[in-house]
Amino acid sequence: MRIALIILGAVAVAFALDRLTALLIRRISRGRYRWILEPIHRDCRRPAIAVAILTVLYLAVPTWLGLPERKARHIIVILLIAGVAWLITKFLHVGEGVTFSRLPSTTVTDRRIRRARTQLRPVRRLTSVVVTIGAIGLILVTFPRIRAFGISVLGSAGVIGALIGLSARSVLANAFAGLQVAFSDSLHIGDVLVIDDEWGRVEEVKLTQVVIRLWDERMLILPSSYFTDRPFQNWTRNEARVVGRVEIELDHTADLDDLRVEARRLIESSPLWDRDRWVLQMVDVNAQAVKIEVQASAADGASAWDLRCDLRESLIRYVRDQHPQWLPRTRSEYKP
Known part of the structure; x- marks a missing residue:
């Protein structure tokens, strides 16, 4: 009682x-x-x-x-x-x-806000892990036998510590790589990346891995050490605006001035264009065709992707319906 x-x-x-x-x-x-x-x-x-x-x-x-x-x-x-x-x-x-x-919710347009979100979460998770490990250590210290055994093992040879270090080497490497990614300013949450020809947006930056949402809604999960050891493309490191590129091949007889007028009409009528820049240029030529590249800017990566798809479809439809003779052709010479 x-x-x-x-x-x-x-x-x-x-x-x-x-x-x-x-x-x-x-x-x-x-x-x-x-x-x-x-x-x-x-x-x-x-x-x-x-x-x-x-x-x-x-x-x-x-x-x-x-x-x-x-x-x-x-x-x-x-x-x-x-x-x-x-x-x-x-x-x-x-x-x-x-x-x-x-913080404001417009994480795509403000680089400083995206950097803050990227850096705070790994620090909080690492601190939580440190607190948990510290609590377990304090609980073990309250047992005199376990404390004496641990001190004797660590003071005699340190073999167990070496084995633990070797077994946790990859985990620790990814943890430190996660902190390096968070504070190196190489990528932020919301950035548009291209990795092995896969386009996607950074969904989450964890302590040991980075989650990327690809254009087709798949989730690409990579270890943090990937971004410290290998090269990758960051389209929005300095700003959210993205320049989309469309390449098409046409016959040598194609009139670029006519095509440039049509491209300008398509771009200016598209709500995805941010009214900043666009250009149509001949970037390559070979024996069979010329390569035309159209560049147009958009507010973010998703808009740039949709703008590229719309331009590619509309330009091919225009050439097919209005100027089919501009389509690439293979020429040969006949000698009787």
């Missing part, structure tokens, strides 16, 4: 502190700090109550469920360490969410 009363008292004290904290936050958050205090109280409420209850139990319970005082306090200390780790991890999640909520 005494232990039950102490536990009920601890729960009552914890909930009283929670209500008092809610009242203070409600009074303080009427000003400019409401956007950060209310999410912290709402999301960190449960782990904070658990930590408060365990703290009161640690201070008030000499014995617990018939166990000696030393063992009872040891169990409470283990639970308290886990509760504090839970509270810190939850606080990190709240900090990330609050920071993202303060």
Whole structure:
């Protein structure tokens, strides 16, 4: 009965502190700090109550469920360490969410916002991993036998540490590569990349991998070390605007001035063109045909892709219907 009363008292004290904290936050958050205090109280409420209850139990319970005082306090200390780790991890999640909520949602058009989103998430995940590992280490330290065994092994030869390092080499390499990708400013969330002739947009930058949504809605998942070891194309590193390119082959008799007029009409009538730049040029020639390239800018990668497809289809239709003699032909000479 005494232990039950102490536990009920601890729960009552914890909930009283929670209500008092809610009242203070409600009074303080009427000003400019409401956007950060209310999410912290709402999301960190449960782990904070658990930590408060365990703290009161640690201070008030000499014995617990018939166990000696030393063992009872040891169990409470283990639970308290886990509760504090839970509270810190939850606080990190709240900090990330609050920071993202303060950023504008137009991540495609603002490079600084995309860079902030790219850098915050890997840091939060790495910090959560460090907190979790630290909590496990503190729990193991509370056991004298395990602590003595670990110190003796590490101090004698360090073989286990070397084996762990070798086995986790790829994981650690990807983790450090993820931090390098996040802070090297080589890519951001929302950037348009071309990797092995695959076009896609960066969907998520994790600690050990990068998720890319391809043009056909497939998800390409690559390790973070890929972007530190291999080259890739980033179309939107400095700005979101993308220049689309369309190449077609025509016969040598094709009138480029006529084709240029039609290309200009198609581009200017397209809502996907950002009214910035366009050009039609002959970029190559061979014995059978000439290669024509049309370049037109769009606001982002998705618009540039659709603009390229529309231009390619419309130009081929124009040549086929209006000037079929411009289509590539193979010539031969007959000598009787």
